[in-house]
Amino acid sequence: MRALTWHGKHDVRVDTVPDPQIVNPRDAIIEITATAICGSDLHLYDAVIPGLMPGDILGHEFMGRVVETGPKSTLKKGDRVVVPFTISCGACFFCQQQQFSACDNSNPVEKQEASELLYGHAMSGLFGYSHMTGGYPGGQAEYVRVPFSDVGPIVIPEGPSDEEVLFLSDILPTGWMAAENADIQPGDNVAVWGCGPVGLFAIQSALLMGAGQVIAIDHYPHRLDLARKLGAKVIDFKQTHVLEALMEMSGGIGPDAVIDAVGMESHGFSPDALMDALKQKVGIGADNVHALRMALMAVRKGGRVSIPGVYGGLADKFPIGALMEKGLQIRTGQTHVQRYSKELLHRILEGEIDTTFLISHRLSLEDAPTGYRNFHGKQDEWTKVVLKPGMAQGS
């Protein structure tokens, strides 16, 4: 089959690789009809997330048709499914608590060592991501092997287009959980850093949850415009003092809740240095925590801090004093996608949530490297790229 593979910093290629097979009884094989490039794929593209290997197939936002099932899969051939990016067994203590991204049983045993060293515990397996989360081949391909296919995939009724439901795989539930983690109360002032897809979905979710005012912070005019269209007020940090503006726009109190939908950005650490440091059990370099630092300073006393943005390492100059003295609460984590699938599918089918507004480009799978280059380099216009293996190259 054809698949988008990672070969190093800013080097992704479409290669011919062996087709996946049913390996375990609960597996299914999905033929991909649509897959997207995610902001966290850009962290891989920039090589700031450790534990990728040349030849790894990327992609963790995907959907398609079931073409083969293992004996314990509950899916049927021909089912149309969206697949959560988190791989979860459904049976362990964490899955039972609906903390699906903390699943104990989906990250292969031998891949857990690095995470235990770096984080104390290993998280669930993820598609198309670091080998610290299993190194599972991803869905920017013609086919993908889906483990625990009786737990993750959501069967989609005929009717809605792929583009209307594709983002149930990651960014929609991620934006939703970001708002839920901010514990939004009716009338709240909410500030969101980053108007990428997750930030935009967090804005939409916060408003649905009853926020009185959502203030979006970014510097790309087009992205700020999308936020404005969703009903947010916007701050362009290139022209405005953010902290001062947030105080003025919240009656001198500060936002009740803040959401960091930026994450570690591109000034991270190189993977080779990181892996070496990891082996030596010493410091592993510093994530860029600028947005989070601002959020902690801006949020009102006793306020809530939600972090959907991705971080991988350690933070320098983290304002621990502001966190403690102001009595803040922090909630974060990789998304427990399966927890939200049903409810969010329902809201899409009911027309309460539109997910298609942020798609800027549709490309064939063969053109995926172009998609990466532009999603990375032209962030203002390229807000979201959907890849379609069935589409002709160059169209």
Added chain:
Amino acid sequence: MHRRQTDLPLAAAVLALTVGAGLAASAILKTGPKRPPDSAPGRTARRSGFGGYQVAGRTVTIAAPRSRIYEMWRKPDHLTDFMEGLAAVQVSGEDVTWVIDTPDGHLAVETRLVEDRENEALAWRSVEGAEIDIEAKVQLRDAPVGRGTEVEAHIAWRPRAGIVGQWAARLRGADPKMRGKQELKRLKMLLETGEIATSSNRKAD
């Protein structure tokens, strides 16, 4: 020229002081006042000696009843289904021979069941004349509310090759501590999900 001559003894003195202070500090730490025992399992102690034995152990919580886990260990023929470091198990009454994969080839360890408390504990000890002096024990406890069973496994063994051999084994990925932990995680996966997770896209040939 003159400077160099005076600097050398100074450097030596600094070095001697530093080394001396280090030795003194370690001596104080080693012979420091005796502390009352704490509640932690002995194998997590900071000391490294356990009467000439190496000790490794690990606890996992498995969402399965104690009886099911007890049965698996009581009839260990099928442990090779999930234990990657175990090449074969031969059972004859109370005697069990464990054929362990090591970087130096297969190591057959003959043991005898020395403790058997139904749904609570099992222990095996190497027999007289076995290739290695070892004891292995599995203990089962109910986990808090509905979490299943806490499975605690530990082994104590007298290393064949001394400290150098242990480090060599660690470098070759044969560290019993890590291997034991990984085997228990595989057991948990098998009992909780019916399979062992792999990110391989193809069946092994």
